[in-house]
Amino acid sequence: MEVKNLAKIINHQEIISDINFTLNRGEIVGLVGRNGTGKTTLFRTIANHYQEDSGEVIINGTSLKKECLNYEEIFYLDNQYNFLANLTVNRIASYYKKLYLGFDSEKFFGLIKKHRLPEQVVFKRLSKGMKGLLMIILAISSGANYLLLDEPFDGLDVLIKKQAIQLVLNEVSLNQRPILISSHNLVELEQLIDRVLFLKDQTITKEYHLEELRSEAVKLQLVFKENTLPKLVRDHAKVIDVQGRVIVGIFNPYSPELDKELRALRPIVMEKLPVLLEDLFRADLADEEIFISDDDFIRGNQV
Missing domain, CATH: 3.40.50.300 (P-loop containing nucleotide triphosphate hydrolases)
Incomplete structure (x- = not known):
């Protein structure tokens, strides 16, 4: 059909x-x-x-x-x-x-x-x-x-x-x-x-x-020492959750080169999590986006 x-x-x-x-x-x-x-x-x-x-x-x-x-x-x-x-x-x-x-x-x-x-x-x-x-x-x-x-x-x-x-x-x-x-x-x-x-x-x-998505995309929980969101994350991830300095984002596609660049930023925490359908729903269908200021990791509008 x-x-x-x-x-x-x-x-x-x-x-x-x-x-x-x-x-x-x-x-x-x-x-x-x-x-x-x-x-x-x-x-x-x-x-x-x-x-x-x-x-x-x-x-x-x-x-x-x-x-x-x-x-x-x-x-x-x-x-x-x-x-x-x-x-x-x-x-x-x-x-x-x-x-x-x-x-x-x-x-x-x-x-x-x-x-x-x-x-x-x-x-x-x-x-x-x-x-x-x-x-x-x-x-x-x-x-x-x-x-x-x-x-x-x-x-x-x-x-x-x-x-x-x-x-x-x-x-x-x-x-x-x-x-x-x-x-x-x-x-x-x-x-x-x-x-x-x-x-x-x-x-x-x-x-x-x-x-196919699970073979190409990676969901990461990240914590950075600095009180700013790296441009690399902003450019390559759909951020689906922020709690203080803890960021959860979906990187699609995720390549060895991107992994190397992220690790070069020396995150305090960099943990892979399973990509769930609920994550895609939040990333693609939420009416409001998570707002992250240039100076701090804060939640703006509730997803």
Whole structure:
């Protein structure tokens, strides 16, 4: 799937603009952004719940504008406007079997039984955990080749969340279906995804392949004797935290030459730390930057 120059305006306000990215077989891609940045609008526009104002979604080389039947290749269940409320599990399966020609009833009911979900209880009467599991089971049974999951694990207890995550990982491993997934739990998301897209100011501002990033970038905790921030750090690092003289920054890329130059500044402390998805979030999506004066290391605006 290729998303090209996608944009959506709602109530005369541009919610998403010039969105460009691809989804490749066998990968899980994370969509990350602050509250209200348009993640759900992006999901709805890709899935044709909203009609795009410009741009297009291309599947197998064909724009969905030209071949609407290809929307059957996309599964997205909108958590906010859920039409399943008064349907039983059996009725839900019957509905999706008509909506998706490739719907796998055997797989669906096999997983329903395995996870002990009641078939005759209406959706709105299910617990939050049961609803979450049911939505994941629907997605992977639909036959759609592209799965869009908007906060699928939100509010699930630890045991049910583990089951839901395992279902997602199994589907990608066995059937190579690409998944676009959003979550505010960055620690949890980091364990799942191969690639992350950052949504800010209505568009995708950054894209990281996590394994590649970790091979190129270094997160350092630094303390210098002098009460100033060296120009070398200012020029090469995204500073994500300052506590007194203690600076934490991400250097990307980090080279042997840069390492040598930093050590030549004789820092009191120079410690490598793991680069986390949360660090990238703070570095790239914070509305305010950490301010460091020329005379002292101080925190200006809170990130």
